[in-house]
Amino acid sequence: MISSLSFINQKGEILIYRVYKDDISRSEITQFCAKMIATKENKESPIINIDQTSFIHISIKDIIILATTKTDVNVAMVLEFLYQLSKICKSYFQGILDENCIKKSFVLIYEILDEVLDYGIPQIADPNLLQKFIQEGGMQQEATISIDKFRSLTGTITGAVSWRPPGLHYDKNELYLDIIESVNLLISAKDTVLRAEVVGSIELKSKLTGMPECQIGMNDKLLMGKQARMTKQNGGIVIDDMKFHPCVGLPKFEKDRTITFIPPDGHFQLMSYRISENINIPFKVNVFYSEISENKLEIRLKIKSIYDKNVYGTNIAVKVPVPKNTVNVVSATGLGKAKHEIEEQSVIWRIKKLQGDVETSLRCEISLGATNRDQTWSKPPLKMEFQIPMFTSSGFRVRFLKVMEKGAYKTNKWIRYLTRGGDYLHRL
Structure with missing residues (x-):
């Protein structure tokens, strides 16, 4: 898939160059540097074609990570791999990836490239897994690895659950699930909704013993549609886009819309999603501007919370x-x-706490100084920031959360909901 991979600085100098196939030469990379980096065209498009060669690249501060190919590849997969490669490198350099780090640790980076790609095909891309057997100590540190640890690493690499180490034990088994949504809203000056969407995620914190299997059921419209035919009830939501953690079993989800997974240990994002239909707007805003005199302006603002009184x-x-x-x-x-x-x-205007189904107001009298009368004031949109616990604008709900383990231990489970303001704008 990938013929070569390079790390290039903003001056066009090749810092790292690794070849996986013989159909790409270093002179072609140099040609890319001369034509594209010198003219700053690389920032305009992540994909550039020169003489039947595709140059796919991303920019991380002053570093360009470049993948080349002459075949028809899945470009989205290559870009995702390049971003994942940048995360792997940052995990070794305390979150920093710059020219100085690359020059000091180029041997380590070459070793990483040998592990993450095999003949140009992505292999292991888990930073936590790579750090177990690619370490900065070189051969001296490798010699201290015991046979048992080596076998454990081998089993982890080749097994189906690379994200969870074996042998975990907790005195108290706990599972925290948070549904966090950000509301992006744009309303015109005539109170017409121009854009409304919810970007959400399912965040989990796992403290579970052994190798448990968890299941989450949600009120997805596809599942609720099947139930509606049997129970004659309507409900559910339409989810536009979804992205899952690698631990999720996709065949199981496609079959019955149940999220089945063996969780990583600690905090992780299980799923991200986007919803653009039937959004429950949490606040109704009315704004009135009026000119009292040439140097005075009055603003009257009313806000009503459109959620339940117990929220x-x-x-x-x-x-x-x-x-x-x-x-x-x-x-x-x-x-x-x-x-x-x-x-x-x-x-x-700051409000610490606002109960549902409550209206409150603000009145401002503004005194203006001298200004150029030829310059009219273009009113920027009003913006809101907020947090609403126990409320979701999309109507997303978890129907059940199950933890199944061979030992059949008791698990304490918590589910929380939080909606907050994203790009929540109201034109004036």
Whole structure:
């Protein structure tokens, strides 16, 4: 798949060059550096074709990681591999990948490249697994590895569960599951929803003994549709995009929409998703601007929480933009505190806690300084930040969470929901 892989700096110098197939020469890489890096064209497109050679690359600060091929490949897979390779390198260099790290540890990087690719085909790409048998100590450190540890590593590499080490034991078995959603919303000045989507994730923290199998059922529309034919009930949600951790059994999910997995130890992201239909907008916002005089402006703002009364929104911040020439703001609020922050060019209204189905208001009288009358103020959109526990804008719900293990031990399980503001904008 990949013919060669290179690490290149911003000057066009080749720092690392590893060949996997004979159909690519170093002169072709040099040609790419001369034509593309010198003209900065590499930032415009991650895929460039020169003389029937495809140059697929990503930029990590001042380093370009380049993969070349002359065959028809899955470009998305190559790009994903390059980003994963950057994560592997960063795991060895305390989260940093720059020219200095590469020059100091080029032998280590060549060793990593030999393990992650075999004849240009991706193999092991798990940083935690690679660090067990690729270490910076060289042959002296390798000599200290015992036969039992070597066998354990071999079994982990070739086995189906490379993400979970064997022999884990906890006195108390616990599993924490968090559904975290960010609401991206754009509303026009006429209160028309122009864009609404939810980007969410399932975060897990596992403290489980042995090698348990876990199952999660969710109110996905495909599953609920089957149930509706039997129970004559409607429900469920439509999930547009999903991305799973490698531990998830995809055939099982395709069959009955149940997420089945053997969890890694500790914290990890099990799934990420995007939903763009039937979004429950948590707040209704009404904004009114009026000019009192030439140097005075009045802003009236009303917010109503559109969620259940037993749910509370927290850490709410409403950023109301004001003109640059604002010299003084007098505000009155029904709840919380409002303050003019010059650096943000906004009046920021902060509310620590807001119960569901409650309306509150803000009134600001703004005094303006001298300004050029020819320059009109283009009103930026109002922005909201918030957190709402026990609420999901998408309606996503976990129907069940099961932990099955041969020892049949008791597991303490917690499920939490949190919705927060992403790009939550209201045009004025």
